[in-house]
Amino acid sequence: MPFDDAFRDDLRALLHWRRDVRRFRRDPLPEGALDRLIATACLAPSVGLCQPWRFVTVDDPARRAALRDLFARCNAEAAAGYAGERAERYAALKLAGLDDAPAQLSVFADRSTAVGHGLGRRTMPEMADYSVVTAIHTLWLAARAEGIGLGWVSILDPAAVARILDVPAEWRFIGHLCIGYPAEEADTPELERAGWERRHPAGEAVLRR
Amino acid sequence: MPFDDAFRDDLRALLHWRRDVRRFRRDPLPEGALDRLIATACLAPSVGLCQPWRFVTVDDPARRAALRDLFARCNAEAAAGYAGERAERYAALKLAGLDDAPAQLSVFADRSTAVGHGLGRRTMPEMADYSVVTAIHTLWLAARAEGIGLGWVSILDPAAVARILDVPAEWRFIGHLCIGYPAEEADTPELERAGWERRHPAGEAVLRR
Numbered sequence: 001m002p003f004d005d006a007f008r009d010d011l012r013a014l015l016h017w018r019r020d021v022r023r024f025r026r027d028p029l030p031e032g033a034l035d036r037l038i039a040t041a042c043l044a045p046s047v048g049l050c051q052p053w054r055f056v057t058v059d060d061p062a063r064r065a066a067l068r069d070l071f072a073r074c075n076a077e078a079a080a081g082y083a084g085e086r087a088e089r090y091a092a093l094k095l096a097g098l099d100d101a102p103a104q105l106s107v108f109a110d111r112s113t114a115v116g117h118g119l120g121r122r123t124m125p126e127m128a129d130y131s132v133v134t135a136i137h138t139l140w141l142a143a144r145a146e147g148i149g150l151g152w153v154s155i156l157d158p159a160a161v162a163r164i165l166d167v168p169a170e171w172r173f174i175g176h177l178c179i180g181y182p183a184e185e186a187d188t189p190e191l192e193r194a195g196w197e198r199r200h201p202a203g204e205a206v207l208r209r
Numbered sequence: 210m211p212f213d214d215a216f217r218d219d220l221r222a223l224l225h226w227r228r229d230v231r232r233f234r235r236d237p238l239p240e241g242a243l244d245r246l247i248a249t250a251c252l253a254p255s256v257g258l259c260q261p262w263r264f265v266t267v268d269d270p271a272r273r274a275a276l277r278d279l280f281a282r283c284n285a286e287a288a289a290g291y292a293g294e295r296a297e298r299y300a301a302l303k304l305a306g307l308d309d310a311p312a313q314l315s316v317f318a319d320r321s322t323a324v325g326h327g328l329g330r331r332t333m334p335e336m337a338d339y340s341v342v343t344a345i346h347t348l349w350l351a352a353r354a355e356g357i358g359l360g361w362v363s364i365l366d367p368a369a370v371a372r373i374l375d376v377p378a379e380w381r382f383i384g385h386l387c388i389g390y391p392a393e394e395a396d397t398p399e400l401e402r403a404g405w406e407r408r409h410p411a412g413e414a415v416l417r418r
Binding site (some may be wrong): 001002003007008010011012013014015016017018020035038039040041042043044045047048049050051053054055056057058059060063074077078081082086090093095106115116117118119120121122123124126127129130133134137138140141142144145146147152154155156157158165166167174175185187189191192196197198199200202203205206207208209 | 210211212216217219220221222223224225226227229244247248249250251252253254256257258259260262263264265266267268269272283286287290291295299302304315324325326327328329330331332333335336338339342343346347349350351353354355356361363364365366367374375376383384394396398400401405406407408409411412414415416417418
């Protein structure tokens, strides 16, 4: 299965224009789009083929409100950890699209799954979580290729999310995703545009051994 | 930045034909290919833009031999955990390309980084590790688009890998990657072809809330 230069250029553009989206339009996703994206996410690699990803679509208004309240509390606690100009900058950031994104998807890892017969997880049980992360990233890229944006919300207490969504006790929270059409498109991270942080050259992250 | 149907079809094909490769040809990668792929990996999302990925290219024969020995030991311990027909099947699997892959890359997460000012990591410090996983997955897809295969080796003791590679104590091992041209191409995981496990329908992994 060969790929050509035009595809590689477009793939590179996709990686450049993928964003962690926090500002969404309110129009709904097309019928069936979310389930289709979830099916695509399941093409991701998983350790020992254990497919530990568990997707929870969140539509119930009461659960959505509880998650929004949880984010507000966790975000206020995080804000209290900054001082001076950094605190002002933090307060000015928009860090979640929970009010506007038409779709919300909470994603968990089931480390207890018997699927895959434990292969590849003996010394690194966290590999199951990593498999779920590649599924989220797969969904993210496939969504962006359709013009759909995704924002990964991590300013949440994992145990509280699990309680709000009433999921099996053995599931481990990986991320809460806001999904919808982005209010704007950009090839630069919003945190970079806001002056929070800049990107570093790749070479700084490489050691030779 | 719009993408068209032809790109989406090719992206889907890329996801279908990406494999966890364990059988490599020995020809080297083109000059500069690995550094180019690492630079592409740095386009991945990272929590708070903290870019916690640390890449260690492993070329020293003694370190490579030590990693191969470590894999052999960890794999023997894992094999001892299976019985009967499952043990026979495990023994028949090829689980790493450490002998043949021309390039080896060990990837770590630096949770201690000040970059990103801690944003998004207060309740979930593991988000730094997840950012590194998306960088690995980005590298994986970009490599596959060039016909280059990647195999993620997790049957390793993380502390021993860190010792062998002499990396800073605060770095956390995420994965050891074998990279090179695959001996074969397939649209089905090797573990599925070997009868170890099968893929489950996406719908089985979805809850509605």
